[in-house]
Amino acid sequence: MSKRVLEILGERFGHDVLETHSQFGDDTAVVNPARWLEIATFLRDDSRCAMNMFVDITAVDYLGRQTPRFEVVMHLRSLERGHRVRLKARVGDEDGQNAEIDSVVSVWKGANWFEREAFDMFGVVFRGHPDLRRLLMYPEFVGYPLRKDYPADKIQPLVEFRNVPGKLPPFGPDEGMSFGRQTHDYRRDEPGGEAN
């Protein structure tokens, strides 16, 4: 049913709809990020689409797999017409710079915190967002933790850790987890390891 939405999008925006994809009732359109806000407004206001419910917006990092590195994914639903659509836009250079896209908060207010979270975790900048701050991490945090090039074992403590010389078994320096976390301590001893 919502395949019709993809057709309408194709008619209206032509080559700015880069790809479409339909499977198992999920309909996806990859669109030109430059017209992101315009397409969102159209989807909300056009009576054939009537996407009055914003479901989700997030980002995916395809480091080393595609050239615009991030994919911003938005899910929309129409409560009136009972259909849904997924929009994607590809942004960002290989080094993570220029990951910018228009904010859709002016279209759906509910997008506010979702965009803040995507900014917090991936560093995708939403232009025109009313209050683009970190949502989950603390302001002192440097970098974006869900990017694929953020080291999996890197921590940035807010308070200085106590020196705990001998912890009781089963907790050791690796906290009982031989597969990870041993690296934390030596990372903190690196020059500038606290600040990074």
Place this chain on the structure above:
Amino acid sequence: MGDMTTTPGSSVRVLEGSETGFATTKLDALLNWAKKYSLFQYPFVTACCGMEFMAMASPRFDMARFGAEAPRFSPRQADLLWVVGTISQRQAPALRRIYEQMADPKWVLAFGTCASCGGFYDNYTTVAGIDKIIPVDVFVPGCPPRPEAVLDGLLLLQDKIARGTREPGIVKPRRDAAVLGANLVKLGKKDKAAP
């Protein structure tokens, strides 16, 4: 509980009727005895272990038996800080501040694996054990620990208070004879291979 020991050589006689008497003890021992049965607690509950904490504080397991029934939601009035659940890096300053606000004497109990060592959270946001931030007296591992294990931890803490030691303690798993098989009663068919 290990606190009903009598000093060697002393004879204990129960007073009867209208008899009066007195008992002698060391002041420290008396104070420690009073402290260990009047632990006012501050529950710092952040995650799913809180459910188990509620189970333990409720009548079925009844923490009040050990004199630890009064929660105080101001750290200034509390003696025992329960850190129940995962502590994130962002919460660490708050936890440290709560600890510093508590008046001496104060004790800390790490409830559950996450508070003890970070548990399975090996990532950018979790503190791998609250002893990296504040000194801990008793660790109660488990995900979540059973209420019995938590009571073991509380008794271990009381024992530590009575002995006046601040060495960190850890609750060991209970050894169940039935599980170990020593006293296991075998049901069903007889084992024919046995002589």
